[in-house]
Structures are given as structure tokens and as C-alpha cells.
Amino acid sequence: MKAVQFTGHGGREVIEYGDVPDPTPDRDEVLVDVKAGALNHLDVWTRRGLPGLDLEMPHVPGSDAAGVVLEVGEDVTRFGPGDRVALSAGVSCGECEFCRDGEYSMCVNYHVIGEHVPGVHGEMAAIPEDNLVEVPQGVEWETAAAAPLVFQTAWRMLLNRGDLQAGEKVLVLGASGGVGHAAVQIADYAGAEVYATASSEEKLRYAEAVGADHVVDYEAEDFAERVRELTDKRGVDMVVDHVGEATYPDSLRSLAKGGRVVTCGATTGPNPGAGLNRIFWNQLSVIGSTMANPGEVDDVLELVWDGTFEPRIRDVLPMSETARAHEMLEDREGFGKVVVVPDSEYDRA
Numbered sequence: 224m225k226a227v228q229f230t231g232h233g234g235r236e237v238i239e240y241g242d243v244p245d246p247t248p249d250r251d252e253v254l255v256d257v258k259a260g261a262l263n264h265l266d267v268w269t270r271r272g273l274p275g276l277d278l279e280m281p282h283v284p285g286s287d288a289a290g291v292v293l294e295v296g297e298d299v300t301r302f303g304p305g306d307r308v309a310l311s312a313g314v315s316c317g318e319c320e321f322c323r324d325g326e327y328s329m330c331v332n333y334h335v336i337g338e339h340v341p342g343v344h345g346e347m348a349a350i351p352e353d354n355l356v357e358v359p360q361g362v363e364w365e366t367a368a369a370a371p372l373v374f375q376t377a378w379r380m381l382l383n384r385g386d387l388q389a390g391e392k393v394l395v396l397g398a399s400g401g402v403g404h405a406a407v408q409i410a411d412y413a414g415a416e417v418y419a420t421a422s423s424e425e426k427l428r429y430a431e432a433v434g435a436d437h438v439v440d441y442e443a444e445d446f447a448e449r450v451r452e453l454t455d456k457r458g459v460d461m462v463v464d465h466v467g468e469a470t471y472p473d474s475l476r477s478l479a480k481g482g483r484v485v486t487c488g489a490t491t492g493p494n495p496g497a498g499l500n501r502i503f504w505n506q507l508s509v510i511g512s513t514m515a516n517p518g519e520v521d522d523v524l525e526l527v528w529d530g531t532f533e534p535r536i537r538d539v540l541p542m543s544e545t546a547r548a549h550e551m552l553e554d555r556e557g558f559g560k561v562v563v564v565p566d567s568e569y570d571r572a
Contacts, residue, residue, distance in 0.1 A: 225566065226345025227545045228281040232272030235550060240543040240566070243283065246349035250296040253350050255308060258568055259368035259539075260344045261287035262548045262561040263401055264490055269338050270549065276339070285344030286312040286337035289358055289367035299352045307358040309367045309524075310343055310350060311375065312336040313514040328379070328514045335514070344542060346565045356520060359528050369534040369560040370527045373401035374409075375515035376487050377463070378523035381409050384512040385461050385485040389414030392459040394450055394477055396466050398435060399426040399558040402487060406463045407434045408532045409523070418459060420446050422555060429535065429558040447473035458482060468492030475501045483508035535559025541569040 229237040248254045289309040315330035358367040397403040398419035411434030419435035427438040458479035467489030537557030
């Protein structure tokens with residue numbers, strides 16, 4: 224079969240689309256005919272290389288995909304040939320103290336399909352049964368592929384880790400990205416007053432369309448100053464910050480007394496100044512969040528499948544153009560998710 228792969232870490236030039244061995248499902252795995260995949264910033268970081276990430280090369284990336292079950296391993300009980308499924312990429316051991324307590328995304332051996340182990344951006348993929356969710360009839364493949372990682376991440380960030388309450392004020396940074404545009408919708412659904420940042424007039428209008436009450440062009444003005452103006456110098460109760468070093472100091476500045484920053488990533492770097500003086504004086508909280516637990520995945524995807532939430536698709540490309548998809552993410556082009564489709568499927572579309 225053909226799959227996206229890279230033979231070493233580096234720039235976009237290391238990305239190839241070529242032949243790899245057909246996958247064979249293990250006893251607990253499901254072989255999926257992939258109809259669509261989706262990109263995340265995680266794919267960019269995996270390609271570039273991360274500290275402690277030691278991958279067997281060539282590596283097939285991809286942490287989001289959806290398709291049709293072709294066959295199942297002998298221990299699989301939840302799925303059969305012909306079922307429509309999507310990937311939920313977080314893998315836990317099921318045995319450690321955190322897993323036994325139901326906190327699977329805190330597993331001591333937690334890892335992500337596509338980042339730490341081979342991913343799903345190919346014509347087929349063998350996926351553990353526990354990492355698949357059912358996709359109802361009528362849900363488009365692009366939607367099914369684009370939703371799971373970012374919507375589960377944003378759902379857990381806001382509602383579990385951040386404990387967002389109706390009526391609170393929440394600022395979502397980078398609202399045009401995958402997690403950002405999901406977070407805007409979830410915050411609006413939860414009854415919050417939503418502030419959102421983006422870098423162009425078009426992206427700001429999109430943010431408003433998916434639920435933002437106030438928008439700020441972070442390239443044209445200081446977003447922390449603008450947020451404090453909009454809130455009569457009070458600040459917001461929560462900041463959703465997946466950007467990292469470039470925004471963290473201003474995230475703290477944007478908070479009201481007793482507010483909290485919730486973070487799931489560090490696109491611009493992992494080591495900003497701690498800001499401890501502001502944290503203790505204003506009694507702020509900085510909260511980390513990673514992926515989600517199976518129940519949280521089910522809860523949020525049910526709202527995607529019924530149309531309450533909409534994964535916005537900025538473009539659909541053949542997998543042979545995955546380098547272009549990486550470029551779109553790195554250059555912050557467009558709003559929402561970039562979807563890639565196996566060339567054989569793209570040619571039939």
C-alpha cells in the first residue's frame with residue numbers, strides 16, 4: 224500500500240508518499256481502509272523531532288483518520304467488517320494507578336498513535352480496538368477524520384481540567400487552529416462569554432461564526448491590553464493557551480484575580496518565564512491537559528456527529544501533497560483543519 228512517511232527528522236523535504244508493507248492486524252487490532260486523515264501541529268513537531276522521541280524510520284505519521292473496517296483480529300468484539308470508524312489516538316496501559324482510577328490520559332505509559340508509534344496516514348492502518356470510535360452513517364469522512372483529536376483535547380481542557388462554568392469569561396488564543404476553533408465552540412456551548420484571538424479579518428469573522436462574542440487581532444494590537452479594556456480592566460476567568468512561550472506572559476496578564484490558564488501545548492516553545500510574582504499575587508492557576516479519557520471522547524464526538532459542533536475544514540489534499548499540508552499549518556494559512564485523503568480515494572472524488 225501507499226502511505227505518507229519520512230525517513231528522518233527535518234524540514235518538509237523529508238516527507239514522502241510511497242510504498243510500505245501492508246499492515247496485518249494483531250489479535251486486538253482492526254484493519255481499517257482509510258478514507259481520510261487530518262493534520263495536527265503534532266505532525267509538524269514529530270517530523271521536526273522532539274526531545275526524547277526515538278522513532279523507528281521510516282515513520283508513518285498521522286494521529287487522525289477515519290474509514291471502513293476491512294477485517295478484525297480474533298479478540299476484537301466491538302467492530303466487524305463494514306463498520307465506519309474513526310481513530311482516538313491516545314494509548315494507555317489500562318493497569319497503572321491512573322488507569323485504574325479512570326484517568327487514562329494520565330497513564331504512566333501514555334503515548335499517541337502517530338507521534339510515538341506509527342500513525343494512520345496511509346491507504347490502510349491496523350489500529351487497536353480500544354482506539355476506535357464508531358462513526359454514524361451520514362457523517363462525512365472529512366468530518367470524522369478532523370474531529371477526534373482536537374475536540375477531545377479542547378473538551379477535557381475546558382470542562383474537566385478547567386472546570387468552565389456558564390457565565391464565565393474565557394479567552395481562546397489562536398482560534399483559527401484545530402484546538403482553538405474547537406475550544407471556541409465548546410466554550411460557547413458551555414454558556415461562557417467567549418473572547419478569541421486570530422491574525423486576520425477573515426479568521427476573526429470565522430471565529431465569530433463558530434461562537435466568539437469578542438475577537439482580537441493579535442498581530443494588530445496587544446491582546447492582553449485589549450481583553451482588559453473589553454472587560455473593564457477585570458480580565459477573564461480562563462485562558463486557553465496552546466501557543467506557549469510567545470503568549471504565556473500575556474495570558475497571565477489577561478486573567479482576572481483567581482483566574483486560570485489551561486494549556487495543552489507549546490507551539491512556539493515550552494519554556495516561558497514562570498511569572499510567579501503575578502501567579503501568587505493574583506492567586507492564579509496554571510493547569511495542564513492532555514488528550515481525553517474514553518468517556519470524554521464519546522461525549523464530545525456525539526455532539527460532533529449530531530452537528531452541534533462543526534470541525535471547520537480549511538482544505539482537502541491528496542496524501543501525496545502532505546508537505547503542502549504541513550506548510551499550511553506552519554504558515555498559519557486558513558481556518559480549521561487540513562484534511563489529507565489517500566490518492567486513490569482523492570482520484571475517485
